[in-house]
Amino acid sequence: MxxxxxxxxxxxxxxxxxxxxxxxxxxxxxxxxxxxxxxxxxxxxxxxxxxxxxxxxxxxxxxxxxxxxxxxxxxxxxxxxxxxxxxxxxxxxxxxxxxxxxxxxxxxxxxxxxxxxxxxxxxxxxxxxxMADLGYRLRWTAWDLELPEGHEIEPPALRDGSTLRDATEADRAAAWTLVEDAFLEWSDRERHSLEDWGALVWGRPGFEPWNLRLLFSPAGELVGVTHVHLTGDSGYVARVAVRADHRGRGLSRTLLVDAFARAREHGAVRCYLSTDTRAGARAIYERVGMVVTSTWVNRAIDL
The missing domain is CATH 3.40.630.30 (Gcn5-related N-acetyltransferase (GNAT))
Structure with a gap:
């Protein structure tokens, strides 16, 4: 070059x-x-x-x-x-x-x-x-949160007829739609294309079917998605999303318990995720026993 x-x-x-x-x-x-x-x-x-x-x-x-x-x-x-x-x-x-x-x-x-x-x-x-010296302003604050080793989250019971399973290729477009709809409620960006999103999920080196998990309602509707993968000996929940009309029912907790369990089954000894002030989800994670391990700042400058 x-x-x-x-x-x-x-x-x-x-x-x-x-x-x-x-x-x-x-x-x-x-x-x-x-x-x-x-x-x-x-x-x-x-x-x-x-x-x-x-x-x-x-x-x-x-x-x-x-x-x-x-x-x-x-x-x-x-x-x-x-x-x-x-x-x-x-x-x-x-x-x-x-x-x-x-x-x-x-x-x-x-x-x-x-x-x-x-x-x-x-x-x-x-x-x-x-960046502060160069005039970059603070856009938002973010955190990494970890589930302490050995800590268990009490799993909520699934409603009769609800199911959790690995995604298949036929499920990928629906999973992308649900996650992007949820994230774009608070993220100021363009929608990722299915192809770009897929490169980060099933196209990620080392992808296995258990990395993309889907939650279905008793009526068979897709209502929740998690993307979890191993980072060394840690399980990292890269994305967790619940459909807007099914929130407030403990489904995020259900998805987290499942994601951490799948990661531990595949060798994880630690489990963590990231969130920021735009999502407003930090309190949800802390209520299930996760603790902040690092704090990040997103800085930007107007051109």
Whole structure:
């Protein structure tokens, strides 16, 4: 891949668009930052690959990597119209790389017609401080919550005739519709296409049928969906959604109990999920015994 100009880059470093072959290097940079900021790495290589394989995504025009020789030391990714991801190896922070990447992201987003660009980072991290210094405002706060090891959630009884099962290929469009309808009630973004959503779910490396679970009412209507997968020895609930006209009946709790049980059956010793202030669901998770393990902030700047 040919080098590219990245104004503000320190002497001795080079920049170029990324390719799918850079996924491991990008994951290494993200993981190194997370170890410093959170005490452990949360992002997986599978997460990076799944996001890059969305049909609507073009890696060559959406990314820039910063290299010190052959070592990838930082990257930026314009993952969506107003959504960016970045990371800089802790050993290379404080040299202006993050600032150069932020300015590249702003230019790239502006060229695509976006009026805002932002990203989510651990609260109080080096990235959080840099963004605040650059004028990025707070959009929302997010949390990772974990079910403590050994803690059991009392499973609510399913109504007679209700069923929980793995999704089949024939169920995928209905699952996508329910989840997107639920998330778009509070998320200010365009609807993900079925193809893009599928790349993150059944197209995610390592996907197994138990990762997508469906809850049906006694009448046979799809009323709830969970997407759960293993991240190392942890079960991560990436998505949980209940149809609007079936909320207030404890179905979210039912779905969580099932998701955590399936993850433990497949080797998870920890179970966790993420939520933010837009969804208003933190109290629901805390009531079943989950505890906050990390706090994140989503910051953005108007272009």
């Amino acid at each position: 040919a080098p590219m100009d990245l104004p503000g880059l320190p002497d001795g470093l080079t920049a170029r668009p990324l390719t799918t072959a850079d996924a491991a290097g990008v994951h290494a940079a993200i993981a190194a930052e997370e170890v410093v900021d959170l005490g452990e790495a949360e992002m997986t290589l599978e997460d990076v690959v799944a996001d890059w394989q969305r049909p609507s995504y073009d890696i060559a025009s959406s990314t820039v990597g910063v290299l010190d020789g052959d070592l990838l030391v930082g990257y930026a990714d314009l993952a969506g119209p107003d959504t960016a991801y970045t990371a800089v190896l802790p050993s290379h922070q404080g040299r202006g790389i993050g600032t150069a990447l932020a300015h590249w992201l702003q230019r790239a987003a502006r060229e695509r017609g976006s009026t805002t660009i932002g990203t989510q980072v651990p609260e109080g991290s080096a990235a959080d401080r840099l």
